[in-house]
Amino acid sequence: MDATPADTTARTRVTAIAGDGIGPEVMRATQQILAAAGARLEWEEALAGAEAFRKGISSGAPQETLDSIARNGVALKGPLETPVGYGEKSANVTLRKIFEMYGNIRPVRELPGIRTPFTGRGIDFVVVRENVEDVYAGVEHMQTPGVAQTLKLITEVGCERIVRLAAALAQAEGRKKVTVSTKANIMKLTEGMMKRVGEQVLKEYPDLVHEHMIVDNCAHQMVIRPEQFDVTVMTNMNGDILSDLAAGLVGGLGVAPSANLGDQVAMFEAVHGSAPQIAGKGLANPTALLLSAVMMLRHIGDFATASTVEHALYVTLEEGKDLTGDIAPAGQGGSTGAFVDRVIANLGRQSEKVPVREYRSIAMKKWPAITWYRAATTRELVGVDVFVESERDPRAIGITLAAAAEGSAFTLEMISSRGAQVWPDLGGNTFLVDHFRARFMFKEPPKGNGIAEITDLLQRIGRQHNWMHIEKLQRFDGADAYSKA
Ligand code: NAI
Secondary structure, three states: OOOOHHHHOOOEEEEEEOOOOOHHHHHHHHHHHHHHOOOOEEEEEEOOOHHHHHOOOOOOOOHHHHHHHHHHOEEEEOOOOOOOOOOOOOHHHHHHHHOOOOEEEEEEEOOOOOOOOOOOOOOEEEEEEEOOOEHHHOOEEEEEOOEEEEOOEOOHHHHHHHHHHHHHHHHHOOOOEEEEEEOOOOOOOHHHHHHHHHHHHHOOOOOOEEEEEEHHHHHHHHHHOHHHOOEEEEOHHHHHHHHHHHHHHOOOHHHOEEEEEOOOOEEEEEOOOOOHHHOOOOOOOOHHHHHHHHHHHHHOOOHHHHHHHHHHHHHHHHHOOOOEOOOOOOOOOEOHHHHHHHHHHOOOOOOOOOOOOOOOOOOOOOOOOOOOOOOOOOEEEEEEEEEEEOOOOHHHHHHHHHHHHOOOOEEEEEEEEOOEEEEOOOOOOOOOOOEEEEEEEEOOOOOOOOHHHHHHHHHHHHOOOEEEEEEEEEEEOOEEOOOOO
């Protein structure tokens, strides 16, 4: 189709959620700078956060806001508060989950003029955090009055999505290395899945160096030699913690931008909160939201304006004039307005200190809108773990459970307490709590689905013990699908 005059002036419509506290101030500041830089955007203002909660909207985001985000596919968002007494779910987490924004991108780049103990080391990497799975599923149960459990849900497709996103981001930014960081040495099935999928998927990207690093060492390496990192990818909680650590290396949360990416929607936001102490006083630093908006401009393909805005900011930070109080030398902090004027005055100037990086669009894989199902060629049911609450000692529990299994389809194999075997006794000195896992194995493979046999076993155990939870022990494609004691 030929370009018409209307095409050349086309604007991208973006949902703008100013949010709470300093949100409206940093949003206004960012919009002013983007307008002065000539960004072709049309803002659709939308509500979320404290005011929405107070209106009785339990998700913190009204339907009109959700519709606006769904329609536009791009949102810029300020910090959101969850006021006490209005439900306990964060509107931020709700938005990420509703729109399946599975990829959280946190660039970690040394900023000119912002002095840290790491200044001059050339830190320039990106933390890619899986954003919707893991313990953040929030599926928790009290197993006994004193023992709590959360489910760490990791899926193969979730790992594949985030690793592919990390690889695509590396390619888009001309980066060379992807470090998959996991706790696979301890959690072999969940964290191990991320490690295994990382190894498989990254084989398809021969232009990228792939390494695996145990996540605790990754935390250590980020502090002692942060310049070694290029792109790191992690499951949700590891990424949550290490992305904040990484932000601390380059000036802290107040200057850290982020993107939340999904197949349909991308939402860009500063990492910091609503800073209620300084809200409404004209003291807020808009840097983090502005850098998030720069990521947004690249996402919509406006690389030139992104670079113009980014460099005007760098020059402003380098010159050190009119900086806000959080980053200015003590006693010299200025206003948000003066900082905005200074950045606008610097539009068109290029930082000589920050190396130029060429960006391209991130080629994200489009995932089909179907229920993901992973088949297995063979499945065997080999036993069941039954979790019981008991104040008796393991020997007594062993005797009663073994007796309960007599005449059933199972034999009692072992009992563990918080993962350590306590029956048969291995001679250790495990501190005992009232929560035990009893592992029963089928004497011979069940003929049907095994449910009748499991029900019979549970009835036998229930006569003497309070059981609260069971897990089937299965083998998929010939491999044990459960951890050992
Ligand atoms: P915060 O990030 O609001 O404040 C921490 C410290 O950093 C304060 O001293 C604050 O004044 C300063 N600060 C933060 N951003 C700044 C900026 N742009 N300019 C100058 N100084 C800045 O964290 P806090 O106090 O833990 O949380 C306050 C509220 O924000 C809470 O209700 C929290 O739930 C919410 N929050 C929302 C987030 C989001 O929407 N993504 C993220 C973090 C917190």
